Amino acid sequence: MSGSPDAVIRIEQLYKEYLTDAGPVPVLKDVSVTVEPGEFVAVMGPSGSGKSTFMNILGCLDVATSGRYVLNGRDVGMLGSDELAHLRNQVIGFVFQGFNLLPRANLEDNVGLPLIYRGVARSERLDHAREMLAKVGLGAYNRSRPNQISGGQQQRVAIARALVNRPKLILADEPTGNLDTATSKEVMALFTELNERDGITIVLVTHESDIAANAHRLVRLTDGRVIYDGPIQHAAPEHLEATS
Amino acid sequence: MTAAMLAEAWVAMGANRLRTFLTMLGMVIGVGAVILMLAIGQGAQQQVEASIASMGSNLFIILSGSTTSGGLRMGGGAAPTLTLADAQAIGELPSVAAAAPSSPGTAQLVYGPNNWSTQIMGTTPSFLAVRDWKLAAGFPFTDSDIRSATRVALLGKTVVTNLFGDEDPVGKTLRIKNSPYMVLGVLAAKGQSLDGRDQDDTVIIPVTTAQRKLFGTRFVGTVRFIMVQADSADAMPAVERSINQLLRQRHRLREGADDDFSVRNLTALANTAAETAQVMSLMLGAIASVSLLVGGIGIMNIMLVSVTERTREIGIRMAIGARGKDILLQFLLEAIIISVIGCLIGVVLGVGGALTVNQLSGMTIVITPESIVMAFAVAAAVGIFFGWYPARKAAAMKPIDALRYQ
Numbered sequence: 001m002s003g004s005p006d007a008v009i010r011i012e013q014l015y016k017e018y019l020t021d022a023g024p025v026p027v028l029k030d031v032s033v034t035v036e037p038g039e040f041v042a043v044m045g046p047s048g049s050g051k052s053t054f055m056n057i058l059g060c061l062d063v064a065t066s067g068r069y070v071l072n073g074r075d076v077g078m079l080g081s082d083e084l085a086h087l088r089n090q091v092i093g094f095v096f097q098g099f100n101l102l103p104r105a106n107l108e109d110n111v112g113l114p115l116i117y118r119g120v121a122r123s124e125r126l127d128h129a130r131e132m133l134a135k136v137g138l139g140a141y142n143r144s145r146p147n148q149i150s151g152g153q154q155q156r157v158a159i160a161r162a163l164v165n166r167p168k169l170i171l172a173d174e175p176t177g178n179l180d181t182a183t184s185k186e187v188m189a190l191f192t193e194l195n196e197r198d199g200i201t202i203v204l205v206t207h208e209s210d211i212a213a214n215a216h217r218l219v220r221l222t223d224g225r226v227i228y229d230g231p232i233q234h235a236a237p238e239h240l241e242a243t244s
Numbered sequence: 245m246t247a248a249m250l251a252e253a254w255v256a257m258g259a260n261r262l263r264t265f266l267t268m269l270g271m272v273i274g275v276g277a278v279i280l281m282l283a284i285g286q287g288a289q290q291q292v293e294a295s296i297a298s299m300g301s302n303l304f305i306i307l308s309g310s311t312t313s314g315g316l317r318m319g320g321g322a323a324p325t326l327t328l329a330d331a332q333a334i335g336e337l338p339s340v341a342a343a344a345p346s347s348p349g350t351a352q353l354v355y356g357p358n359n360w361s362t363q364i365m366g367t368t369p370s371f372l373a374v375r376d377w378k379l380a381a382g383f384p385f386t387d388s389d390i391r392s393a394t395r396v397a398l399l400g401k402t403v404v405t406n407l408f409g410d411e412d413p414v415g416k417t418l419r420i421k422n423s424p425y426m427v428l429g430v431l432a433a434k435g436q437s438l439d440g441r442d443q444d445d446t447v448i449i450p451v452t453t454a455q456r457k458l459f460g461t462r463f464v465g466t467v468r469f470i471m472v473q474a475d476s477a478d479a480m481p482a483v484e485r486s487i488n489q490l491l492r493q494r495h496r497l498r499e500g501a502d503d504d505f506s507v508r509n510l511t512a513l514a515n516t517a518a519e520t521a522q523v524m525s526l527m528l529g530a531i532a533s534v535s536l537l538v539g540g541i542g543i544m545n546i547m548l549v550s551v552t553e554r555t556r557e558i559g560i561r562m563a564i565g566a567r568g569k570d571i572l573l574q575f576l577l578e579a580i581i582i583s584v585i586g587c588l589i590g591v592v593l594g595v596g597g598a599l600t601v602n603q604l605s606g607m608t609i610v611i612t613p614e615s616i617v618m619a620f621a622v623a624a625a626v627g628i629f630f631g632w633y634p635a636r637k638a639a640a641m642k643p644i645d646a647l648r649y650q
């Protein structure tokens with residue numbers, strides 16, 4: 001599958017191996033995936049199948065051993081670390097399983113953080129941050145600290161932070177992994193809204209089939225290989241099996 | 245951008261106040277020590293320079309007796325061999341500006357109900373020229389006072405204060421060893437000499453009066469020492485040679501016989517003292533700088549700990565778009581803020597300490613704007629230098645490694 005020229009993500013024959021004391025360990029083997037603008041993709045697979053590794057490479061946090069990765073029309077392999085930082089800042093919004101908020105900063109400072117690296121002035125930064133906090137339903141908590149709110153709220157703050165630079169792509173690695181079912185639903189509703197209303201492309205890793213059900217497309221990884229890539233409705237039941 | 249970074253550095257520093265304070269303390273002590281030591285060192289130097297300036301320039305002192313005489317080391321001026329005539333002859337040598345024979349002694353002064361014991365210097369009017377000593381009031385005595393050995397006196401400031409208080413001494417009569425002396429004038433204040441004596445605690449009278457009427461002398465016409473001023477610094481070696489030649493001739497010393505006098509170049513001695521003071525001042529500064537260095541190492545140590553502790557934070561920042569140089573700047577700014585604030589407090593404490601030393605011991609202190617500016621520059625440099633390595637380390641992390649760090 002080649003995809004259209006304005007694909008958000010185009011990955012071709014990607015290999016990744018980790019160098020360990022016991023020698024190189026291949027983790028991703030010949031992965032080729034293309035994601036078009038506006039898609040909502042769920043990535044599933046058993047633990048250790050390479051989902052996080054895949055997401056880190058998508059997010060330009062890590063580099064592949066070989067293969068080609070074109071993000072938003074730019075060949076990531078050709079870019080220096082400053083340009084990669086720029087891409088992470090402008091094109092991608094990250095949502096991690098562990099929220100990864102700065103514990104000492106209040107919510108509006110946390111959400112405004114990506115804007116610092118764009119050189120946005122403080123007052124404007126705070127305006128944007130408050131707007132995003134309001135969008136994720138936390139407008140009343142601007143000055144709270146991360147440890148003063150619940151896990152679900154923290155994850156929504158993380159989403160607000162991912163949104164503040166108006167990214168094309170949101171990468172979420174098990175965003176509901178630390179949340180109970182009810183809060184998971186709230187967070188997923190937010191992702192769905194971002195995808196449907198704002199047209200943001202989303203790639204989301206999950207172990208749970210009902211979380212994956214929010215997406216339109218499923219990529220199933222097993223042992224570093226893509227064993228299914230297609231509409232989620234057509235996926236075989238074993239591809240949607242909860243893994244953990 | 246930098247404003248945001250400054251605010252962030254501030255928050256980070258506030259997060260661990262005790263640690264930030266202790267790190268800063270290293271800088272505070274370092275800078276404080278440098279400022280204090282420079283103030284004391286430069287103060288000492290300035291005092292020495294003032295003493296030298298008050299001494300007069302291009303000076304020799306000729307003492308009676310050789311430094312070694314017949315194998316025995318004699319105290320300078322022990323055997324009285326110099327005479328008034330010697331002084332006069334030296335005064336006529338080429339390149340000699342003036343020569344002043346001097347017969348010092350100690351005596352009790354009385355004025356009204358007050359009395360004061362001080363050094364009395366019997367000398368000629370040239371003494372004032374040689375020592376470059378001005379009068380604050382009145383007139384000097386003259387050669388005719390020398391000829392007639394009149395009882396007249398010039399008083400130093402300290403003597404005036406102790407005997408006369410606020411009264412104007414000029415024209416008054418005081419008693420030295422029970423004889424009346426008329427005060428002709430008051431000497432301008434000179435302050436401390438190089439060896440720490442109060443130069444204003446003195447009375448100057450005609451040398452002949454001292455010899456004949458005040459102290460008496462076993463050898464009529466001899467003086468303890470002669471002070472000589474050369475025309476210029478360049479002329480000093482030649483003048484020293486011609487004094488030696490002249491005195492050997494006048495004292496009829498045979499070829500090979502020891503000198504019965506010794507000529508000392510006071511200006512050279514003074515310059516040595518000045519150099520010593522300067523070296524002292526530098527040494528003090530250098531020793532204090534070591535504590536600044538230690539403070540810098542403290543900053544580096546804490547910054548390294550801080551980078552390790554905040555590895556995950558670094559990872560988060562990188563994930564949301566921080567470039568290496570943003571991280572570098574953040575940690576560098578933190579180090580610089582710590583050192584500059586430490587420096588600020590150090591300057592305040594150093595200046596306060598120097599003023600306290602001055603109050604308590606009366607030691608001269610000199611605080612120049614240069615030393616403060618320098619302290620700031622050094623502190624900033626220390627912050628950059630010792631902050632660089634930890635900041636570099638933080639900036640060089642791979643985003644994924646920093647994020648995964650537990």
Ligand SMILES: Nc1ncnc2c1ncn2[C@@H]1O[C@H](COP(=O)(O)OP(=O)(O)OP(=O)(O)O)[C@@H](O)[C@H]1O
Pocket residue numbers: 018019020025027045046047048049050051052053054
């Ligand atoms: N830094 C690393 N060094 C060496 N091996 C690694 C490293 N990171 C991951 N691996 C290995 O790579 C494989 C894939 O790991 P990855 O974290 O991508 O799995 P995952 O699919 O995200 O699993 P999970 O569902 O448990 O999160 C695992 O076998 C893991 O041990």
Ligand SMILES: [Mg+2]
Pocket residue numbers: 051052053173
């Ligand atoms: Mg994972």
